[in-house]
Amino acid sequence: MMKFSDLLKPDAVKVMGSCSSKKRLMHDIADLAESVHGLHAQRVVEALLERESLGPTGVGHGVALPHARVSGLDEVLGVFMLLERPIDFDAVDRQPVDLVFSLFAPEEAGVEHLKALALVSRTLRDAGLCTKLRANRDPATLFTILTEFETVKAA
Structure with a gap:
């Protein structure tokens, strides 16, 4: 079974x-993907924007799941960003977005890509989890909240 800790460092x-x-x-996401996963930032930006043009990935309740297929990858990888000031993301419910989980496949x-997307989407649909994420500004704590959540749910 795929786990959050498989997708996120x-x-x-x-x-x-x-x-x-x-x-x-999208540029900030790509820069993070480049520094953490060694992806080519410009290609990531292009892939993300191309995917967005098919339909916005803002799924509602302040959550966005921008994702793209990127050449040269051999596994699905993710990055997570908490925005201190929500931004307009053309989300389905027109709410600004502040929780962003980006997947690269x-x-x-x-x-695998669809499983990862389903896992992230299901996890970030949990209102309690989102409240916890929004209450924290420490990346290590956010990582723990995201990766421990599934363990609690699975138990």
Whole structure:
């Protein structure tokens, strides 16, 4: 079974003081993916924006799940950002977004990519979890909240 700890490393969690726009956020996500996972930032930005053009990944309740397939990857990887100031993300419920979990999958990833997306989506639909995340500004704590949540749910 896929776990959050398979997708996320402690240093792939970041708290952003302010972000001016959705496009700027995509660049911030790509920079983090480059520094943590060694992905090519410009390619990541292009892939994320291309995916967004198919339909916004703001899933509601302040949560966005931007994702893309990126060449050169051999596993699904993620980064998580907490935005101190929510931004407009063209979300389905028109609410601004402050919890952003971005997933990157190998170009030929089939079910793994979908499983990862389902896991993240299910986890971030939990209102209690989101409240906890929003109450913290420490990346290590946020990582723990995200990775321990599934253990509690599984028990």
